[in-house]
Amino acid sequence: MTVPFPGGTSVSRLRVYDWPTPDGAGLVGGGTPHLHTASAEGYVVLAGSGAVQTLGPDGFVEHRLEAGALLWFEPGVVHRLLNDGGLEILVVMSNAGLPEAGDAVMTFPLDVLRDPERYGRAAALPPVEVLSDAGADGPVARAARARRDLALEGFAALRVRVDDVGPGDAMEELYAAAAHLVRDRVPGWRSTWEATVAAQTRATDRALASLAHGLAPHLSVARTASADVRPAPARFGMCGRLDTWAL
Template sequence: MSDTPLLPAGVGMSRLRVYPWQTRDHLHGGSPHMHLTCTECYAVLGGRGELHTLTADGLSRVPLAAGDAVWFTPGTIHRAVNVEDLNVQVIMENDGLPEAGDAVMTFPPEHLADPEAYAAAASLGDGLPAERQDRARARRDLAVQGFERLVADVEHGSGELLQEFYRTAAALVAGRLDTWEASWRAKALAAAEATGEQIAALRRGDVSHLGRARVARIGAPEQDTLGMCGFLAVYPRERALDGRGEGGASPRSA
């Protein structure tokens, strides 16, 4: 594992098949949510859909079609809407942080009151796949309910509910910040610092890092994780093989 290079710039990567399930407002798609420290990019592989985003500037609906790329910064509440078989390659800043909880869904306030209340609303629990999918749909519907409340306040009210959501989200993740910082230092920051070291080496005429070149490959993972927006296929570095398809570490449990 120590010899496996990071993905470019220490990003995370996954494929997303946006949920086809109908929502309470007669759309189809996933759970509105927000990242607190990660910029996210959707590179559309196929199908059609929309990305609905909410910021202090209001609600935006961005069309999505094959070949499009759209990205959004921390604090952007976003919702993937599936019009026709929407499939997306997700590129996520700061590999490891989303998996460590850098996302908060837009549940109504009573479900954001404390980490225990949030975890109860967010958990899919155990059970058969169909049972977990039912809970994923219920979780999505709860997030859409809260999202509609935030949209109405931004567009027709003071916008204070959005600011309160930001404050509440920050409080929910406060206990995870040490873990996030350690992951960021080990991955994204390490990747940036490595570039600085390579530039400095080249200035000295030192090309030794070029002799340590490596190639890594991750085979196509199963697209079966129930994510916030759809069925996910995550590309964990722990599954990486060298360029010949040899070596690598044991798969991380889902």
Template structure:
């Protein structure tokens, strides 16, 4: 048990990572590119493991713009503060590994909406949220959300290409202001998830060093299957797992706007 963490989550995936599968959106955006909604994470590193098809991930960071090709076998990852946009090239299929399972689903992601939307938390929440159900209304809202994110993304990219990081830095600061009030809740999730997993490892090392193997008496195996197929995420249609530490973004029983999907 980690001090102040509440109950430790049972048997998370190794490292308490989050897991999902994505099929990149095929919708064409204003710049002619087919793909997902550009966004960044404030705390978590994200990795793409490409399992099928072709495409790319466009990234914006202080070191500029990159267009990273994606094909089966590619592993690409991006650290906090990196704007990323998944680009569809044909049948792109990606397994996503997300650091700090539970934080992205709790809002550790901010879309590259235009500055006036980012400056208004209520307007941002309305633009970022999707109606429940997964039907035509959800698809329309997901596409509208993607288009608004691309609208804000393109000026950031053009400024970076021109050697001006100012608009990108302004976006990072606006994103941080937008989520600041969420940090206490994120800290609780981190303590119960990723930090608790690391702490358990330390305890096992201490036990082995002392010749104590009692923790091996609890050895067991687990298996799971997706608990939702084809949800509308930030980057594409998303298969999700009800894993310990993950707050599933599609739970319709929760009142108010849905958390922001990945």
């Protein structure tokens, strides 16, 4: 796509997993707790109800989600979605391309997080990421559920540490492991960011400079772009089944 989505963001439609959680926290089900290392994330709740549990500088917080709710958080905030029933969310991510390239780090136990090879094996799904039956209990669904449950194990331990020693010391180990895991990907991320977010920021700067002089050369070269949604069923993501657009 030659015209980035506004702000260099990405959007997707998320149907949060209805798989029961091992700790029984979700009345119906829930997703995989994780954090983003460079990108902010926003939720626009389309339907259903549930909650998102967060761990960060404010400690542990649970935020209720109902249709129409709007919530967002910065990189570093661990978030875990709970589905009380039919929870569907429009997800807006900053830095389109970075989350898809591994910006997210799941909260596996620390011994897994500290070992890039073990983390890679635990995070990987089988090659086929789209099933003809969105509710099938096939190999991809089983792998997605297994990695969620492993991340929940790490999330539970992290929450205990946050309660015991405070978020500062408790989160430091996770952040260090996350930075180590993504370090080698950063040069590729920077190229993506330069071509989207940074390029749009520079274009806005030029437009404002021109408009301040009563000129508007950028208006004569404006373009329109569109993208088709991938056909259902959605692929298995960290928190649920995703409909994504190629942005």
